[in-house]
Amino acid sequence: MSGRNCKGPFKILVLPGDGIGPEITREAVKVLKALSEKSGITFNFQHGLIGGAAIDEVGVPLPAETVELGKKSDAILLGAVGGPKWDNLPPEIRPELGGLLKIRKVFDLYANLRPVMFFPELKNASPLKPDIIEGVxxxxxxxxxxxxxxxxxxxxxxxxxxxxxxxxxxxxxxxxxxxxxxxxxxxxxxxxxxxxxxxxxxxxxxxxxxxxxxxxxxxxxxxxxxxxxxxxxxxxxxxxxxxxxxxxxxxxxxxxxxxxxxxxAGSIGLLPSASLNGKFGLYEPIHGSAPDIAGQNKANPLATILSAGMMLRYSLDCPEEALLIEKAVKAVLQKGYRTGDILEPGTTLVTCEEMGDLVAEEILGGVYDEGLPL
Amino acid sequence: MSGRNCKGPFKILVLPGDGIGPEITREAVKVLKALSEKSGITFNFQHGLIGGAAIDEVGVPLPAETVELGKKSDAILLGAVGGPKWDNLPPEIRPELGGLLKIRKVFDLYANLRPVMFFPELKNASPLKPDIIEGVxxxxxxxxxxxxxxxxxxxxxxxxxxxxxxxxxxxxxxxxxxxxxxxxxxxxxxxxxxxxxxxxxxxxxxxxxxxxxxxxxxxxxxxxxxxxxxxxxxxxxxxxxxxxxxxxxxxxxxxxxxxxxxxxAGSIGLLPSASLNGKFGLYEPIHGSAPDIAGQNKANPLATILSAGMMLRYSLDCPEEALLIEKAVKAVLQKGYRTGDILEPGTTLVTCEEMGDLVAEEILGGVYDEGLPL
Ligand SMILES: [Mg+2]
Ligand SMILES: [Mg+2]
The missing domain is CATH 3.40.718.10 (Isopropylmalate Dehydrogenase)
Incomplete structure (x- = not known):
């Protein structure tokens, strides 16, 4: 690959969090591993606790150990936090305020990046007319x-x-x-x-x-x-x-x-985000922890996979690899695969895990060899 | 008519202002006069200066006389203020700040009312898909x-x-x-x-x-x-x-x-507004003074006519008469008449004056006799 600095080893702290968090981060890590296999970039993944999962395990939504792990990492990939189980705690020690907002503060993440992307395959889901939303x-x-x-x-x-x-x-x-x-x-x-x-x-x-x-x-x-x-x-x-x-x-x-x-764009389940302090950043889907479908292998992992893509672009100096992930996601959508949240007549329902497999396969065998601008 | 308090005489201060202001307020007054003829409500119209017109005539954007006239009136109907001619004046004495914002302040108008209305005839103009915007x-x-x-x-x-x-x-x-x-x-x-x-x-x-x-x-x-x-x-x-x-x-x-x-709703040229202090209010279209088409009899007077409708509802205790104006506007649109700003294939282009005539005619002979809930 061309990326001069894009070799690693990159230390990635994975914080699965609550609800569907563990499922969707698992698929994003799978995709990064496929990229590593194909391109030779080295990732060292470490896992940490945040949110309700941290409260249940060690009593606080943001353990000091998680912060320490973060400090030693190049970037953080987060799933989602929160759920009804912890909603009756005082706000400051709930997963959202005591976990997510606090980690943003601890790392002085001063800029939130949110792409508004149009996926032609999902245009029926947009509340806007096609001639307005196309190409955004x-x-x-x-x-x-x-x-x-x-x-x-x-x-x-x-x-x-x-x-x-x-x-x-x-x-x-x-x-x-x-x-x-x-x-x-x-x-x-x-x-x-x-x-x-x-x-x-x-x-x-x-x-x-x-x-x-x-x-x-x-x-x-x-x-x-x-x-x-x-x-x-x-x-x-x-x-x-x-x-x-x-x-x-x-x-x-x-x-x-x-x-x-x-x-x-009607594709809210696909939207990633980054919160940055210089090159260091925390990457997460914009959607929540969806406790109602947690553990059922139904969640849409694409926003988290695309968040991993943003991580490659903004924290790891791997813009071409970021493009590759985006291209792989588009290819899977083009082939008609959908999780339940974006299912439409004529498309094929897949599980969270299958969606991750499909994107990883595109990277291993499909889009990677098609002559991306690499 | 049923309106117990809706008889008048109502003192209406008309402030045409700048650009297309004089043309559009003229048509709104025409419609109110038609309503008066048909229903027996008495309006006493007075005209005053505001904005650039006031600067040109007496040197200030909000003359004391205008304020005095306002104090003696039941409501104010305003066209629009501002234009390139006055853009190089210091902000405080420009038509917008020194005229419009100042009159809102002088009369302590503390609430701005803005309807978001859907006109089925204009649904092609909405950026939203019909199933989302219909009935809003x-x-x-x-x-x-x-x-x-x-x-x-x-x-x-x-x-x-x-x-x-x-x-x-x-x-x-x-x-x-x-x-x-x-x-x-x-x-x-x-x-x-x-x-x-x-x-x-x-x-x-x-x-x-x-x-x-x-x-x-x-x-x-x-x-x-x-x-x-x-x-x-x-x-x-x-x-x-x-x-x-x-x-x-x-x-x-x-x-x-x-x-x-x-x-x-894609009908920005039709949207009225009210700025209220209790029952007293200032009524105006949300669009601006459109200096580029001023004096050409091309402007769309419907937002000002609908503002007069809001005036009937919120300041004059004439809710049924307000409905009547809205119904007349809808009838004219349904018959396919359009000013240039909302012209579409298959509709008929009319001037500002003709649009006012058409709405007045509906009130005099059409919708009025069709059994509105009066
Ligand atoms: Mg927000
Ligand atoms: Mg504004």
Whole structure:
């Protein structure tokens, strides 16, 4: 393979988590092993506890051992956390807050990357008309450490003696700079277009983001930077999503827009994500732990497999291998194989395990030899 | 007519504004006059200056005389403001900020009402598939006076010596109470379902809104109150918009969601709005002043005509007459008449004036006599 740095050995920490987490991460690891067999990249997989599984085993949702393992690894591949079993615990020690959000904080993962991908085979599942959704390929970058999420919150009594409430939106220059720079880096490697989404006609913080972006822009003369108000972006994602390449935005706007984006293509069960701090990252499907079908070999592992693909691209310097995984997934879909969540008339139902096998087979014998740009 | 209070004389202040404003308000007034002729309601129309037209005439975007006229009126019907001619003025004295936003502030218009309506005749224009958009009928209520828009904004230097920026989201109990109560009132008159959209898993202000809503709810036992996170709502509006009846939300979330909602049905040129303070309100189309086609008799007056319909419903206690205007608009669309912005193969192009005539004719001779629930 061409990847100069793409040899390994790469230390991957696998955190299966709860519900369908163990099944879907197992298939993603299977696919990575197939890639290793075919290409010679070495992966060292270690497994760790997180979420409800960690609570059951050692009493806390994020054991210190998991953090230690993470620190020694090149990237983390996570399944999903949470389930009704742990929903009555205090929020801070539940799988979501005490496990997932805490590990993001511990590793200072400041950027959440969410692709909005269109799979022609799934176009019937999109709520949008085909002429609007076809060809859409967006990478959304959401800032994860600042904004309204972590600013001061308080109840006050006004001078008029009235009850009132305050949330604070705060950003430091460093927080803005690193995520905007990442947006430029990504745009440079993709279509060369970066859209900063904000509300600069209202928010001082948005005007600050624009000032920082104008500075960072000087280092990326090939990237076209444009600005768009968040309310307009919420419209444009529906009317004309093909106009976007990379979008970068602050935490709350990103929360709203990434979720809006996730339903456009109708393939929410296939969408991966990355949470990055520089090259280090945590990779996971955007869907949840689906406790209702856990352990039944019914889950769709493709979002986790594609998350492993993002890991190759963003943490391991293996962009061609990432493409290979994406191509293998597309090939399997094209051949008509579907898990239950995306089953349609005329397609073939397969189990979680069979889906993993099919993608691995494509890599071992199919798409790999077809002359990808490797 | 049945409306006990719906007789008048009603004092309506008409503010044509800029661009296509004069043409579209003229047609809305024409329709109200037809209604008056048929039903015996008395309207006293006064005209005032706002926006660029006011700047050109008397030097300021919101003359004191306009405010005085507004104070003496039962409602205000506005066209649109702004245009390239005034874009180089300082923001505070431009038509938008110094005219439109200022009049909203002067009259303390605290709730913006935006219907998301589906017109079967325009379904080809929707970006959504017909099975998703058919039958959608949502009323969105956005709080207009609080939140991130009016809280303190500042640049600071952190203890570590870093540049940082702060915006403040602030709400008083009164601000929340009045708009939440309006949401309940509206839901009670419609489908009986109110959805409070917030981010209560993150924001203290959202938790405050929920506490207020739980109190106000006691006065509306027939209304079903539910809560939804804003990111989920951004998804649900696309996946399953029929689930919503009335949505109430804070200022910024409302800004984003009303704009997202406005493109769902593909009929943005037909969407009216109301900005209310109790019964008093300002009514206007959601579209802009379209300076490029101003004065050419091409503009679509339907959003302004439907805004006059909202005025009848929310400020003048004439709900049946409001329905009549809506029915007249639907009848004209059904007969295939279209302005240029919504023209499709097989439909008939009409001018702005002809469109107004057609709706007025329906009221004078058509739908009025067909046995509306009057
Ligand atoms: Mg979200
Ligand atoms: Mg807006």
């Amino acid at each position: 390929d967006i990478l959304m970058v959401r800032e994860l450490t600042g904004g309204l999420y972590f600013g001061e919150k308080k109840r006050i009594t006004t001078e008029q003696g009235e009850q009132a409430v305050i949330d604070t939106l705060i950003y430091t220059e460093k927080e803005v700079e690193r995520v905007v720079r990442l947006g430029f880096e990504l745009a440079q490697k993709r279509g060369g277009k970066l859209t900063l989404v904000d509300k600069a006609n209202v928010l001082e913080s948005s005007r600050f983001w624009r000032e920082v972006a104008e500075e960072v822009k000087k280092d990326y003369p090939e990237v076209t930077l444009s600005y768009m108000y968040v309310d307009n972006c919420a419209m444009q994602l529906i009317r004309n999503p093909r106009q976007f390449d990379v979008i970068v935005t602050e935490n709350m706007f990103g929360d709203i827009l990434t979720d809006e984006g996730s339903v456009l | 009928d949502i009323l969105m209520v956005r709080e207009l006076t609080g939140g991130l828009y009016f809280g303190e904004k500042k640049r600071i230097t952190t203890e570590q010596g870093e540049q940082a920026v702060i915006d403040t989201l602030i709400y008083t109990e009164k601000e929340v109470e009045r708009v939440v109560r309006l949401g309940f009132e509206l839901a009670q008159k419609r489908g009986g379902k109110l959805t409070l959209v917030d981010k209560a898993n993150v924001l203290e202000s959202s938790r405050f809104w929920r506490e207020v809503a739980e109190e106000v709810k006691k006065d509306y036992p027939e209304v079903t109150l539910s809560y939804m996170y804003v990111d989920n709502c951004a998804m649900q509006l696309i996946r399953n918009p029929r689930q919503f009846d009335v949505i109430v939300t804070e200022n910024m979330f409302g800004d984003i969601l009303t704009d997202e909602g406005s493109v769902l």
